[in-house]
């Protein structure tokens with residue numbers, strides 16, 4: 001079953017004007033995570049996905065300097081924080097079976113926080129109510145627009 005973007009409810013649209021503000025926005029979501037959330041990030045190279053993940057990590061009490069793009073790994077795990085964080089980067093993914101092979105369903109069933117860069121590549125597999133869609137649009141050199149949406153309003157607490 002495919003999820004059409006028109007079925008998503010926009011929870012907030014917000015602009016940031018530097019890395020620091022993007023980290024703060026990620027922090028806000030990270031600190032509200034209870035476990036079981038999936039943050040699906042969409043946006044071009046250089047949009048600020050990894051920067052946003054640093055903020056989520058900070059909100060989970062993971063030292064932000066340790067978070068980088070897991071470019072040569074599909075998934076990087078961070079277990080030093082309040083909740084485990086699994087950071088996927090699907091830039092090089094050519095087929096969904098590649099993440100099935102590394103135990104995708106075990107990650108999904110865990111009480112952790114999952115963040116996925118290039119989540120649009122697996123959009124049709126991300127149909128749970130726990131998916132927060134974050135689309136980052138590059139407006140100018142330093143301005144980014146974040147459109148944050150979900151299947152319903154259940155995840156609104158992430159923006160408290």
Ligand SMILES: Nc1ncnc2c1ncn2[C@@H]1O[C@H](COP(=O)(O)OP(=O)(O)O)[C@@H](O)[C@H]1O
Nearest residue numbers: 016017018019022045046047048049050051142
């Ligand atoms: N408002 C902003 N938010 C996030 N990054 C920004 C912003 N303005 C400029 N940048 C720059 O954009 C780049 C984003 O890089 P990164 O987070 O690695 O992107 P991605 O993971 O989407 O490829 C960084 O070089 C950062 O300094």
Ligand SMILES: [Mg+2]
Nearest residue numbers: 049050069117
């Ligand atoms: Mg990245």
